[in-house]
Amino acid sequence: xxxxxxxxxxxxxxxxxxxxxxxxxxxxxxxxxxxxxxxxxxxxxxxxxxxxxxxxxxxxxxxxxxxxxxxxxxxxxxxxxxxxxxxxxxxxxxxxxxxxxxxxxxxxxxxxxxxxxxxxxxxxxxxxxxxxxxxxxxxxxxxxxxxxxxxxxxxxxxxxxxxxxxxxxxxxxxxxxxxxxxxxxxxxxxxxxxxxxxxxx
Amino acid sequence: xxxxxxxxxxxxxxxxxxxxxxxxxxxxxxxxxxxxxxxxxxxxxxxxxxxxxxxxxxxxxxxxxxxxxxxxxxxxxxxxxxxxxxxxxxxxxxxxxxxxxxxxxxxxxxxxxxxxxxxxxxxxxxxxxxxxxxxxxxxxxxxxxxxxxxxxxxxxxxxxxxxxxxxxxxxxxxxxxxxxxxxxxxxxxxxxxxxxxxxxxxxxxxxxxxxxxxxxxxxxxxxxxxxxxxxxxxxxxxxxxxxxxxxxxxxxxxxxxxxxxxxxxxxxxxx
Numbered sequence: 252x253x254x255x256x257x258x259x260x261x262x263x264x265x266x267x268x269x270x271x272x273x274x275x276x277x278x279x280x281x282x283x284x285x286x287x288x289x290x291x292x293x294x295x296x297x298x299x300x301x302x303x304x305x306x307x308x309x310x311x312x313x314x315x316x317x318x319x320x321x322x323x324x325x326x327x328x329x330x331x332x333x334x335x336x337x338x339x340x341x342x343x344x345x346x347x348x349x350x351x352x353x354x355x356x357x358x359x360x361x362x363x364x365x366x367x368x369x370x371x372x373x374x375x376x377x378x379x380x381x382x383x384x385x386x387x388x389x390x391x392x393x394x395x396x397x398x399x400x401x402x403x404x405x406x407x408x409x410x411x412x413x414x415x416x417x418x419x420x421x422x423x424x425x426x427x428x429x430x431x432x433x434x435x436x437x438x439x440x441x442x443x444x445x446x447x448x449x450x451x452x
Numbered sequence: 453x454x455x456x457x458x459x460x461x462x463x464x465x466x467x468x469x470x471x472x473x474x475x476x477x478x479x480x481x482x483x484x485x486x487x488x489x490x491x492x493x494x495x496x497x498x499x500x501x502x503x504x505x506x507x508x509x510x511x512x513x514x515x516x517x518x519x520x521x522x523x524x525x526x527x528x529x530x531x532x533x534x535x536x537x538x539x540x541x542x543x544x545x546x547x548x549x550x551x552x553x554x555x556x557x558x559x560x561x562x563x564x565x566x567x568x569x570x571x572x573x574x575x576x577x578x579x580x581x582x583x584x585x586x587x588x589x590x591x592x593x594x595x596x597x598x599x600x601x602x603x604x605x606x607x608x609x610x611x612x613x614x615x616x617x618x619x620x621x622x623x624x625x626x627x628x629x630x631x632x633x634x635x636x637x638x639x640x641x642x643x644x645x646x647x648x649x650x651x652x653x654x655x656x657x658x659x660x661x662x663x664x665x666x667x668x669x670x671x672x673x674x675x676x677x678x679x680x681x682x683x684x685x686x687x688x689x690x691x692x693x694x695x696x697x698x699x700x701x702x703x704x705x706x707x708x709x710x711x712x713x714x715x716x717x718x719x720x721x722x723x
Contacts, residue, residue, distance in 0.1 A: 279571075285493055285542050288480045296475040310476055314483045321487040390467050409468040437461055444464070 265414075269337045277329035284324070288317055291338065294411050295345050301394055301406040303349050312352075316345035338413065339420040346403065346421065393443055401436035408433045480542075494539070495546030496531065501557060501621055503647040507531040508622075509543055510550045514566035518619045520640045538618070539571070553622075560588030560652055562622040569618070575603070579613040586627040589652045590682040590714065591659070593631035600715070615639055621648065633663015654682060662696075669716050671695040671708045678703040683714035 272290070276283040292313065299312035320341055324332060394402060394410075400422065407413040407421060408429075419429035484493065494511040498521060505526065509517040517535050524530035532543045556562045563584055569577050578601040586592050594614075598607045614625040620639055626648045630636045635656065638645035649656060662668075662681055671678035672689040678697055679686035697703040700710070700717045710717040 282539060282541055282571075284487065285480065285484055286536065288483050289542055292475045292479055292483070293472070296479070297471070297473045300473050301471055309473075310479065313475060314479070314486065317483045318486050391471055394468070394471070405468065406471075409465050410471045412469075437464065440464060441461060 265338065273333050273335050273337055276324065277332040280321070280324045280332070284321055287320070287337070287341075291341050292317070294338065295341060297411050298342055298345055298406060299349065301391060301410050302346070302403055312345060312349055315348055316341060319344050319348065336417070336420060339417040342407065342411075342413070342417075342421050393440055396443070397436050397439055400432050401439060404429060404432035405436035405440070409437075494535070494541050494543050496528070496535070496543045497546050497549045497553075498528070499549055499553060499557060502560070502651045503621075503644055506621060508549065508553065509535050509539075510546070511541075511568055513570070514568035515550055515553070515619055515622060516568045516570075518622055520621075520644060523640055556622060560624070562624065565622060567619055567623065572616075572618070575601075575606070575609065576613040576616065579610050580617060580619075580623045580625070583614065583617075583625050583628055584623050586624055587684070588624070588627075589654060590680070590684065591627050591629045591649065591654060592680060592714070594628055594636070595631060596680075596715070597628060599718070611637070624648075627652075629659075631663075631668060632666075633660045635659075665696075666698050667696040668699065669697040669703055671697060671703055671706070676708050677711050678708040678716060679711040680714045680716050683711055685711055685713060 268290075272283060272286065276287070295313040295316050296309055299316075300309035303309065303312060323344075327335075394405060397405065404418055404422065407418045408415065413421070415426050415429050415433070418433065419426045422429055422432065424432075481493070494509050494516060496507055496509040496517075498505055498507055500506075501520070503520070505521040507517075507519045507521055507524070507528070508515060509531075516539060519531055519534060521531075524534060528545070535541065535543050550565070552564050556565050567580075569580065572580070579597055582597050582600050594610045595604070595607045597610045597614075598604050603609070610628075614628055615637060617623055617625040617639065620626070626638060626645045628636070635642060635645055635649065646656060659681065667681070669678045670681050670686045670689060671694075672685075673693050673695050677685070678695075678700075695706070695708075697706070697708070703710075704717075
């Protein structure tokens with residue numbers, strides 16, 4: 252059976268919230284910025300935690316992204332602020348900062364062990380059984396092991412709940428391409444889960 | 453197909469949603485501390501007011517927002533939501549009320565308090581600063597505020613500015629009333645305005661009575677000074693010496709001069 256996936260965070264309400272936020276922020280960045288931190292802190296922290304391979308640095312990455320966003324906003328004209336797509340813009344700042352850090356070698360990616368699945372047997376479908384055995388830490392490891400673009404696409408779409416349009420903006424690609432990055436990422440996760448199940452049978 | 457997903461993936465997608473995480477405690481404060489002192493979160497307290505509990509929000513620059521707790525069903529979250537709607541800022545509970553708040557609520561005099569009136573127009577700020585001068589137990593007409601701030605024709609605008617008072621009770625917009633003895637509008641309802649004035653011992657029945665007979669001022673024939681009826685000097689005039697006036701011109705013609713404290717008319721230059 253094929254189900255059409257409904258995004259859990261429909262694009263419209265988020266868009267309305269953002270429109271309201273940027274409209275007020277174009278009048279007074281200082282007054283509204285604390286709200287930006289509160290509303291998007293979890294999005295940025297989760298993205299940092301699930302995309303970077305340095306969970307311990309997730310808070311620093313998210314905080315640095317917000318500080319950079321604040322500096323940029325303080326220098327933008329009101330018109331420019333009103334045109335911002337706030338959520339993908341913030342995520343883009345986060346990811347650029349993360350890539351810069353990797354490039355300058357100040358932090359090195361550490362490989363994540365993928366062989367930590369527990370030994371519990373199950374009678375459900377192979378993938379469900381594998382999922383049931385996996386702790387969330389182990390699913391996070393599988394996500395970490397995806398190629399970078401797929402990893403970002405899957406995390407943004409299915410963990411943080413961005414729309415495909417927003418994922419496309421972050422990845423600087425058309426919506427269709429964003430969708431295929433997401434679905435290839437999901438397929439890769441599924442096949443790893445199946446392999447994992449076969450290994451134990 | 454990229455937009456559909458089979459039931460096997462559904463469990464996977466749900467598991468992925470479970471990977472959402474919240475930043476460690478204190479994250480917001482740490483970020484705000486790094487961007488500088490300005491956008492610190494405002495704080496709020498709940499205090500006993502003269503007519504029931506009040507939510508009071510304040511930041512580094514002073515008191516910004518007051519709401520009668522009953523207006524939001526005494527729900528702090530509803531107050532925070534209202535504050536956010538109006539000021540775009542979040543609030544966190546404060547450990548202590550701002551300096552002088554308790555004393556100001558007891559005395560009914562808010563002049564020593566610091567208010568943060570950012571975001572209001574100059575006109576609105578002038579109206580509120582003027583209202584702050586009205587002592588407890590006394591009332592002034594809307595037209596008095598308009599004249600005192602140099603905008604004698606802006607009487608209706610004074611009414612709207614008072615209606616948008618972000619810090620009612622502390623800036624006593626309830627002490628501004630119609631000049632016909634009726635008490636006029638109030639953001640939290642006329643019942644509360646009535647209650648606040650009664651609490652300050654303003655005799656509302658008497659004000660209405662004077663209004664009905666169109667008496668606007670009371671003079672003393674021993675001093676030849678005339679006042680608004682609630683002025684502390686007018687309240688001391690004994691019945692035998694009390695002279696009612698309907699207009700300033702009438703008082704003027706009778707040889708009375710306006711009180712220098714309640715200023716029913718601008719003081720005349722002495723020749």
